[in-house]
Amino acid sequence: MTMKALWITVLAVGTSLTGCSQKISMANMPSVVQNGLKTQFPNAVNLEWEKNGDMFEAEFDFTQQEYAALVDATGKVVAVKQEIDATQLPEPILQQIKTSHQDYTLDDVEKVERDGQVLYQVELQKTMREVKQVYTSAGASSSETFWD
């Protein structure tokens, strides 16, 4: 019994730590939201939905790359995030990183499109340290929050 109690505690703590987003099964997804995403990404696979406030966040694979998308309640795709290769980063950003974080290594690189503007999210690593940065395509630091 004590083991069970322990597990329940662990689970409870675990779920509370994931914050305000909660997983939603496909059957419980509003049709409008799903169809909004599907018309844009018809061949999405391994689709998983989470509810984030009044927005829905979808994680899926599309053309063999990892994607994430924010969809509002009317089915409009508000933002799309895709993993890209470090070599695909625009030159200004690469230069910027070399100067401001020269002894860091590039880890994850993501391209974010929101309201027609394109941003790049970069995770930089150094021993025991990790920095997350958002850049515009011109290489300037953006004030936008990092979309995890």
Next chain:
Amino acid sequence: MKLLNHVTAYFAAILLVVLTAWATIFYYNMLDEIYDSIDDGLENQKILVMQKARQDSTVLQQKDFDEGYYKIRPIAPALGHQYKDRYQDTLMYMQNEKDYEPVRLLTTVFQQGGQYYEMRLITSMVEEDDLIEDLLYSLLWLYLGLLATLLLLNNILLKRIWKPFYTLVHRLRKFKLDGAQPFTSPKSKIEEFALLGQTVEKLLQKNLAVYQSQKIFIENASHELQTPLAISLNKLELLAESPNLQEKELEQIGGILQNLERLTRLNKSLLLLSKIENRQFPEEQVLQLNATVKTVLQDFEDQIAYKKITLTQELDDHCSLTMNPDLANMLVVNLVKNALVHNVQGGFIAVRLTGSTLTIENSGQAAGLDADQLFQRFYKGSSANTSTGLGLAIVKAICDLYGFTINYEHTQSHVLQVKFK
């Protein structure tokens, strides 16, 4: 019930249970798989229609299933928000089939240009009862096929495996302690059968050794008794001839002589029995039994006449046997002697010989004899002290040696019948 059939029966029962369980699971898995693929198809169609609607707004005018697999109608946003994708089994009237057919229906909502639309898509369904029927039939065939395979396996494989066992049982059935055939256990690669065979063989060897030593003891004893008996008889006869003997002493000597002679007969009979059982009469020839019977009856003529016995004979002269002539003689002698000794004054003896039987019928004491004990050694039906009780035992031993059967019946008279075939 044979072991093989036992195994088959158990297997059949177990198979039935296992297959039924398996079929149920299989059926639901199949159904699940079918639904999955149908629903995936619907999902695909949905996406295609939505993409088409973006390029060509006339798609949104499709109000009925008439010539398509979808219909669309605008709905209020408040309502539209509550829709979740829903898959249903339903029936729909099909023009070409003129009947209601099962269809899978997907209801969904999408938004285009700020307007919400409800879309319904259909696709034809596999008919479940058809599926079940097909599955049942194929399952039945599978079951029958498995059973047939099992029977085949049992009757070919298991029979071969169990062969040493059956051979062993067969040999044990045929084995006789006093038989000439030694027992050998059948060869087998299977450890258990080999062990069984060896164990039985050892057991029988021990028994045989004991039996043999007993038999040798009896033979030796009766053989060694011959000489002192002969000497005693001789000396008594000499003593009886001595001149100065009283009447009483002579009578006593006579009594002793009679008993000693009986002892000698006993001994000879016992020896004969042992010899027969040890098969010490190897030489055989084809002989006509009617000749043997005739000579024996001639030999007993005096005694038959003395007892005033009526003798009738019906002798077929087509009874030829392959056997030892001495034993043939002994067989007939003992039967006739038996009929004579246990007869009554003025009785009758009837001897009948056919191609395959020898029957001797005689009058005697009114009561029947115990057929089981009749052929045992030293069994005496009457209290005739001249009989050794070994005559019929000798007859039986000879019959066993040549595979004849002997039967005793008591109706008005005593009947002994030997069947040669």
